[in-house]
């Protein structure tokens with residue numbers, strides 16, 4: 636009885652974290668590498684896109700996530716090593732669109748049917764850098780990601 640109860644709570648919590656939203660796949664920028672629009676580790680920049688519909692079909696939300704800066708060569712190298720979600724697109728598949736990105740009308744009444752784009756934050760400097768460190772092969776190409 637006790638075990639069943641605990642299992643039910645776990646299942647409920649699992650469902651509860653994923654209500655009112657959807658998984659959205661990663662799209663890599665087609666000519667990202669050619670344009671130098673790459674993440675800290677040199678992998679191509681990318682985004683997650685959910686198409687707008689109804690009277691939101693012509694409205695766009697471009698979501699630039701936070702994640703902080705890596706402020707030194709060592710901290711950027713550490714980020715590449717320990718935090719691939721913020722430094723690479725290599726193993727990224729889907730991301731979860733909830734809250735302001737959700738397509739659920741009740742939980743996101745203002746934007747649920749807009750075109751919603753979640754740009755991956757992987758450059759370590761808030762989409763403004765444009766340099767490469769030849770020694771460490773760190774790519775600080777945020778402004779190229781933004782432009783591309």
Ligand SMILES: *[C@@H]1O[C@H](CO)[C@@H](O)[C@H](O)[C@H]1NC(C)=O
Pocket residue numbers: 719723725726
């Ligand atoms: C991607 O996944 C592979 C296999 O699990 C792993 O060896 C590699 O370190 C990962 N790379 C990144 C950048 O997460």
